[in-house]
Amino acid sequence: MRLSDLPTPALLLDLDRLRRNAAFGLRRARELGVALRPHMKTTKSWQVAQLAIDPDFGGIAVSTLKEAEHFAEAGIADIQLALCMPPGRIDQALALAARIPRFSVFVDDLDMVDELVRRAAGARQPLGVWIEIDSGEHRTGVAPQGALLPELARRIAGAQGLRLSGVATHAGQSYDARSVEAVAAVAEDERRAVTAAAGRLRAEGLECHGVSAGSTPGLAHARSGAGLTEYRAGVYLLGDLFQAGLGSLDTDAIAVSVLTSVIARSEAPRRFMVDAGGLALSKDRGTAALPGHDRGYGVLCGLDDGAAASPADGALQVADVAQEHGFVPVPEAAPLPALGQRFRVLPNHACMTAAMYDRYVVHDGQTVLGTWPRINGWG
Amino acid sequence: MRLSDLPTPALLLDLDRLRRNAAFGLRRARELGVALRPHMKTTKSWQVAQLAIDPDFGGIAVSTLKEAEHFAEAGIADIQLALCMPPGRIDQALALAARIPRFSVFVDDLDMVDELVRRAAGARQPLGVWIEIDSGEHRTGVAPQGALLPELARRIAGAQGLRLSGVATHAGQSYDARSVEAVAAVAEDERRAVTAAAGRLRAEGLECHGVSAGSTPGLAHARSGAGLTEYRAGVYLLGDLFQAGLGSLDTDAIAVSVLTSVIARSEAPRRFMVDAGGLALSKDRGTAALPGHDRGYGVLCGLDDGAAASPADGALQVADVAQEHGFVPVPEAAPLPALGQRFRVLPNHACMTAAMYDRYVVHDGQTVLGTWPRINGWG
Numbered sequence: 099m100r101l102s103d104l105p106t107p108a109l110l111l112d113l114d115r116l117r118r119n120a121a122f123g124l125r126r127a128r129e130l131g132v133a134l135r136p137h138m139k140t141t142k143s144w145q146v147a148q149l150a151i152d153p154d155f156g157g158i159a160v161s162t163l164k165e166a167e168h169f170a171e172a173g174i175a176d177i178q179l180a181l182c183m184p185p186g187r188i189d190q191a192l193a194l195a196a197r198i199p200r201f202s203v204f205v206d207d208l209d210m211v212d213e214l215v216r217r218a219a220g221a222r223q224p225l226g227v228w229i230e231i232d233s234g235e236h237r238t239g240v241a242p243q244g245a246l247l248p249e250l251a252r253r254i255a256g257a258q259g260l261r262l263s264g265v266a267t268h269a270g271q272s273y274d275a276r277s278v279e280a281v282a283a284v285a286e287d288e289r290r291a292v293t294a295a296a297g298r299l300r301a302e303g304l305e306c307h308g309v310s311a312g313s314t315p316g317l318a319h320a321r322s323g324a325g326l327t328e329y330r331a332g333v334y335l336l337g338d339l340f341q342a343g344l345g346s347l348d349t350d351a352i353a354v355s356v357l358t359s360v361i362a363r364s365e366a367p368r369r370f371m372v373d374a375g376g377l378a379l380s381k382d383r384g385t386a387a388l389p390g391h392d393r394g395y396g397v398l399c400g401l402d403d404g405a406a407a408s409p410a411d412g413a414l415q416v417a418d419v420a421q422e423h424g425f426v427p428v429p430e431a432a433p434l435p436a437l438g439q440r441f442r443v444l445p446n447h448a449c450m451t452a453a454m455y456d457r458y459v460v461h462d463g464q465t466v467l468g469t470w471p472r473i474n475g476w477g
Numbered sequence: 478m479r480l481s482d483l484p485t486p487a488l489l490l491d492l493d494r495l496r497r498n499a500a501f502g503l504r505r506a507r508e509l510g511v512a513l514r515p516h517m518k519t520t521k522s523w524q525v526a527q528l529a530i531d532p533d534f535g536g537i538a539v540s541t542l543k544e545a546e547h548f549a550e551a552g553i554a555d556i557q558l559a560l561c562m563p564p565g566r567i568d569q570a571l572a573l574a575a576r577i578p579r580f581s582v583f584v585d586d587l588d589m590v591d592e593l594v595r596r597a598a599g600a601r602q603p604l605g606v607w608i609e610i611d612s613g614e615h616r617t618g619v620a621p622q623g624a625l626l627p628e629l630a631r632r633i634a635g636a637q638g639l640r641l642s643g644v645a646t647h648a649g650q651s652y653d654a655r656s657v658e659a660v661a662a663v664a665e666d667e668r669r670a671v672t673a674a675a676g677r678l679r680a681e682g683l684e685c686h687g688v689s690a691g692s693t694p695g696l697a698h699a700r701s702g703a704g705l706t707e708y709r710a711g712v713y714l715l716g717d718l719f720q721a722g723l724g725s726l727d728t729d730a731i732a733v734s735v736l737t738s739v740i741a742r743s744e745a746p747r748r749f750m751v752d753a754g755g756l757a758l759s760k761d762r763g764t765a766a767l768p769g770h771d772r773g774y775g776v777l778c779g780l781d782d783g784a785a786a787s788p789a790d791g792a793l794q795v796a797d798v799a800q801e802h803g804f805v806p807v808p809e810a811a812p813l814p815a816l817g818q819r820f821r822v823l824p825n826h827a828c829m830t831a832a833m834y835d836r837y838v839v840h841d842g843q844t845v846l847g848t849w850p851r852i853n854g855w856g
Contacts, residue, residue, distance in 0.1 A: 106563070108855070182740045237804075238750060367615060371616070371617060376761075422518075425616075437592075454854075455854065474835075475835060
């Protein structure tokens with residue numbers, strides 16, 4: 099089967115680019131001297147995990163317990179829920195901890211730790227607990243210098259059914275950086291915050307084996323991994339126009355796209371409509387925050403060309419969406435396409451666009467190789 | 478089971494409100510003197526269709542062929558794909574037309590009509606074809622006064638496997654109206670455009686039985702249905718903060734919400750985080766376009782209270798989202814909630830938020846009645 103035979107819209111995954119992105123991530127982790135823990139929140143696929151896992155390490159991160167259970171089923175032995183433990187899902191987490199060698203969660207709150215201490219007592223196998231450190235995003239996490247950090251660590255280390263996995267952080271403010279230098283500076287702040295936290299715990303005689311940091315911009319541009327044990331990143335596997343705008347990867351590394359067809363044409367205003375609208379692309383407008391890199395709801399490219407595609411090259415963009423329509427303005431000089439003509443749309447934000455689909459159509463050039471399921475939702 | 482027992486996040490559907498909204502739609506259609514054709518693009522559920530269908534008419538509209546096939550399976554005999562016929566799915570449409578009494582699609586392009594004429598020849602049962610009229614949104618559709626309209630109609634009427642269902646329009650510009658008067662004026666423009674188109678076809682001796690218009694704002698505020706045979710609307714069944722801001726319905730008619738739990742708290746900045754982020758709420762920011770009605774990514778309410786909830790009442794809002802986090806700022810005077818405390822989030826845009834879930838949890842007050850599946854995606 100060929101891309102031209104598929105029903106549209108469909109979520110495409112370019113296997114060659116995915117493999118190259120996975121290799122890039124591993125190479126960068128090696129340069130930083132850390133293990134790579136691929137974050138599966140973007141791709142949500144066990145086939146992708148198999149390609150992305152660091153062979154010398156074996157771990158992944160996930161964003162939901164549903165993902166964690168799925169990847170456990172697929173045989174992955176080290177799974178980190180890189181999110182503050184959801185209070186209503188403690189039993190579910192303890193059940194998973196009993197099933198695989200290493201399942202771990204994040205905490206940043208004494209009430210949660212006390213609840214875990216109480217509920218995990220008597221567990222067959224300990225639940226790993228990472229103390230989340232706020233390295234400047236101020237989303238979640240405790241201050242690396244505050245009194246809460248050692249208090250949390252002591253309670254976790256002293257509990258019978260818990261294991262202190264270490265300290266972890268995510269400098270999400272890297273998404274607000276607007277240059278490679280700025281991204282590198284955020285990554286360095288992140289590294290300093292989390293290694294300082296680890297140092298404090300060790301100075302108090304507590305074991306702090308794991309020191310976990312990471313984001314896709316940081317993976318691309320961090321200058322040092324000193325003191326870190328592992329790096330988490332997820333979007334780098336697919337890439338998207340936002341990451342390309344940030345400079346994390348090139349547009350021609352973007353491995354995910356939405357296959358779409360022309361369903362209507364209009365002379366005034368001069369534009370055409372594709373069958374990829376708000377549901378097929380998501381309404382993420384992340385690139386609107388990047389000066390000179392606003393890509394509307396996505397950039398169109400041909401079936402066998404994913405290169406350049408910047409507005410300077412005259413690439414068409416999905417300028418607006420309705421639920422099932424994408425609107426593509428066409429310059430006066432350019433012809434309107436035929437009804438049914440196909441394009442691929444490179445997305446603004448891979449995590450959001452991919453989440454609109456329950457599977458990938460995996461392709462090599464124009465040849466369809468098969469479909470890979472995605473684990474969406476929360477269960 | 479109670480709402481307090483459910484895993485979060487979850488998509489809730491208030492059965493009592495749904496029923497009242499369905500009755501409101503039917504009452505308004507009666508006032509306008511037209512049949513009601515509920516558009517299932519918002520709710521994508523056969524159980525909702527059963528509650529919403531006009532008992533004197535029986536038809537629905539859908540936005541994908543996957544929905545159409547699902548509702549045909551559920552026994553619905555009149556299904557209109559209210560979207561320009563997707564060129565790659567003609568065989569799928571003809572197969573469905575052979576299976577149920579009335580399946581119909583929209584067209585606005587001669588090339589598509591010629592293709593349908595060719596492919597439908599020899600069909601066991603005709604495919605219904607509505608000519609889409611542009612009533613001012615300039616999205617899709619032909620001008621009601623142009624030469625294309627009668628030409629399309631003649632080719633459809635003369636084809637062996639097609640049936641001219643009539644003319645149809647959607648004045649989506651009602652979403653840009655900012656007062657009840659402005660909505661009513663758009664609905665009147667819509668009615669005039671599509672009835673004028675029907676009149677032209679009849680003047681040429683062509684049968685034009687169906688005259689279809691509609692949107693949720695129009696359903697709420699149109700002053701006349703003269704010359705229309707049917708009205709299509711979908712969002713009115715669930716309601717959302719955007720429609721409440723437009724004045725289509727009251728906030729306390731909103732039947733859909735996202736059940737969420739507090740997963741983290743922060744003193745500086747003073748806020749808490751819930752487990753409903755960009756994936757659980759969607760990234761739709763439609764209310765940002767409504768002066769004085771910007772609701773962030775949604776408004777929080779209690780488990781048994783869905784009323785008022787406007788910023789003037791001090792209601793909390795999800796001000797920002799990450800993939801799995803919603804950020805809720807808290808005023809200095811107000812306490813931070815307990816970890817695990819539950820809220821319901823009323824969404825900006827029901828179509829987008831509901832699409833993030835594969836099912837509804839249907840409830841009556843705090844009692845869970847069961848789950849209803851949703852038909853997402855495109856197949």
